[in-house]
Amino acid sequence: MKFGPVVHFTWACATLSSLVMLGCAGSHSASSESGIYVYPAVSRCGTETPSREVRAEVERDLAQSRQVYFHSTLRIPIYVHVIRKDYGVENGDVSELQIRHQVNYLNQVFARSTQSGTVVFQFAVASIDRTTNATWYQFGVDDLGQDAMKYALHKGTARDLNLYINGMNNGHYGWSTFPWSYQASPLRDGVVILNGSMPGGSAAPNNLGNTLVHEVGHWLGLYHTFEGGCSTSAGDYVSDTPAEATAAQGCPVGRDSCTGSQFPGVDPIDNFMDYSDDGCMTRFTAGQIDRMVSSYSLYRENR
Ligand SMILES: [Zn+2]
Numbered sequence: 001m002k003f004g005p006v007v008h009f010t011w012a013c014a015t016l017s018s019l020v021m022l023g024c025a026g027s028h029s030a031s032s033e034s035g036i037y038v039y040p041a042v043s044r045c046g047t048e049t050p051s052r053e054v055r056a057e058v059e060r061d062l063a064q065s066r067q068v069y070f071h072s073t074l075r076i077p078i079y080v081h082v083i084r085k086d087y088g089v090e091n092g093d094v095s096e097l098q099i100r101h102q103v104n105y106l107n108q109v110f111a112r113s114t115q116s117g118t119v120v121f122q123f124a125v126a127s128i129d130r131t132t133n134a135t136w137y138q139f140g141v142d143d144l145g146q147d148a149m150k151y152a153l154h155k156g157t158a159r160d161l162n163l164y165i166n167g168m169n170n171g172h173y174g175w176s177t178f179p180w181s182y183q184a185s186p187l188r189d190g191v192v193i194l195n196g197s198m199p200g201g202s203a204a205p206n207n208l209g210n211t212l213v214h215e216v217g218h219w220l221g222l223y224h225t226f227e228g229g230c231s232t233s234a235g236d237y238v239s240d241t242p243a244e245a246t247a248a249q250g251c252p253v254g255r256d257s258c259t260g261s262q263f264p265g266v267d268p269i270d271n272f273m274d275y276s277d278d279g280c281m282t283r284f285t286a287g288q289i290d291r292m293v294s295s296y297s298l299y300r301e302n303r
Pocket residue numbers: 045046047214215218224
């Protein structure tokens with residue numbers, strides 16, 4: 001995999017995370033102030049953390065039915081829904097080749113993410129449809145109208161990934177539903193990504209395809225690595241991802257935001273479930289793979 005250049009960034013957004021609504025979030029593109037690039041990484045994912053009650057229930061269910069070892073690869077069909085403003089790549093009409101590059105990249109990542117030597121997930125494009133709709137093109141996670149889009153286009157079952165590709169205008173690069181939400185809202189299930197986040201897209205430095213990898217992580221039951229901050233009890237419920245106080249931005253190698261003997265290890269800024277730049281993200285941990293397999297098994301396989 002070829003990584004993009006490490007970008008310069010400032011901690012303005014990280015240190016002023018409480019001011020997200022005042023302007024750190026809100027743009028896909030880099031802006032320049034005094035020659036220093038500011039990337040709005042704080043907001044790169046719009047996936048909403050479930051309530052404490054839901055999280056507790058999920059952990060109880062997963063603990064009771066944990067199925068860790070798979071002996072064959074789980075194959076996941078992807079129904080791709082391209083939302084465009086008009087014809088032409090400049091209007092979000094991404095090419096079939098670009099979609100295949102994105103899915104190939106997703107498969108490369110999961111080919112490295114094995115359990116007991118077996119590749120656990122493999123994805124394949126099942127169909128591609130294209131819808132011209134300027135309103136749907138702009139939908140972000142907070143737009144209630146997205147239900148109409150999903151209800152109209154959704155295909156398949158809990159085992160199928162519905163991937164919507166649009167030009168969301170709210171500063172995020174993508175968002176996803178969690179597997180435990182499927183039963184109550186099957187037609188809302190799926191992942192939405194910004195078209196520019198796909199390999200070769202316009203959202204540099206986050207245009208290597210890791211937005212989809214990150215969102216598929218959510219779709220298979222993962223939380224952000226910084227969930228819960230410096231917590232020894234909950235966090236992302238994965239034991240081999242060190243606790244992290246806040247989302248990482250750029251590529252702060254060696255950052256250690258949760259210190260003390262109860263928080264061993266530096267921040268997992270190279271993890272796909274952080275907010276680092278695409279070129280900085282390289283791995284899921286074994287614990288995350290186990291959690292994805294367990295979540296798939298419990299909430300998707302037989303639904
Ligand atoms: Zn996320």
